[in-house]
Amino acid sequence: MKLQLALDLVNIPEAIELVKEVEDHIDIVEIGTPIIKIEGLKAVKEIKEAFPNLDVLADLKTMDAAGYEVQKAAEAKADIITILGVAEDESIKGAVAEATKQGKKILVDLIAVKDIESRAKELDEFGVDYICVHTGYDLQAVGKNSFEDLLTIKGVVKNSKTAIAGGIKLETLPEVIKAQPDLVIVGGGITGQDDKKGVAAEMQQLINQG
Numbered sequence: 001m002k003l004q005l006a007l008d009l010v011n012i013p014e015a016i017e018l019v020k021e022v023e024d025h026i027d028i029v030e031i032g033t034p035i036i037k038i039e040g041l042k043a044v045k046e047i048k049e050a051f052p053n054l055d056v057l058a059d060l061k062t063m064d065a066a067g068y069e070v071q072k073a074a075e076a077k078a079d080i081i082t083i084l085g086v087a088e089d090e091s092i093k094g095a096v097a098e099a100t101k102q103g104k105k106i107l108v109d110l111i112a113v114k115d116i117e118s119r120a121k122e123l124d125e126f127g128v129d130y131i132c133v134h135t136g137y138d139l140q141a142v143g144k145n146s147f148e149d150l151l152t153i154k155g156v157v158k159n160s161k162t163a164i165a166g167g168i169k170l171e172t173l174p175e176v177i178k179a180q181p182d183l184v185i186v187g188g189g190i191t192g193q194d195d196k197k198g199v200a201a202e203m204q205q206l207i208n209q210g
């Protein structure tokens with residue numbers, strides 16, 4: 001099980017400072033959708049240059065022109081690129097084909113997918129690397145989380161790895177770990193804490209205990 005730090009509400013220099021604090025305790029650093037929209041793919045490039053030993057995920061949340069967007073993220077040295085599960089099948093297949101050509105990985109974000117079980121089955125057959133259940137900020141704000149959805153996809157996914165994102169905190173991490181996802185994605189649960197390094201270290205320890 002791996003830990004991914006999600007960086008969303010910061011600029012590039014702030015992102016570099018944050019990663020410096022916790023880099024010993026994370027496996028993957030995510031350049032979040034808001035950063036990419038504001039700063040562009042240079043955010044991915046600069047973080048990869050600053051932290052070559054960490055995998056970098058570009059949270060493009062691609063909806064169309066998937067092969068092209070994956071190609072551009074690969075040029076910026078992203079290791080993993082995200083596409084939305086609600087995108088057309090052709091887009092998902094295009095993303096997988098381009099990522100395979102570039103030696104990169106695809107994570108499909110199930111945010112806003114209504115029938116999680118059926119879509120996860122289909123995505124698994126398309127050969128995506130990760131399938132991620134995700135409660136975005138706007139549903140977190142009305143008290144939702146993705147813990148049950150994780151159990152649902154774990155029941156049907158056979159080949160892809162599973163991931164979970166959305167409002168995970170140190171207190172809720174043990175419940176997530178029980179369901180054994182391959183990847184746990186945490187943003188505010190680390191970046192919003194005073195002792196970011198301490199919280200990331202505790203999370204890493206819990207994850208390693210499995």
Ligand SMILES: O=C([C@H](O)CO)[C@H](O)[C@H](O)COP(=O)(O)O
Nearest residue numbers: 006033136166167168186187188
């Ligand atoms: O993907 C995300 C969100 O849609 C904003 O882009 C976040 O990175 C993801 O939700 C993880 O962040 P937290 O919910 O703060 O843990």
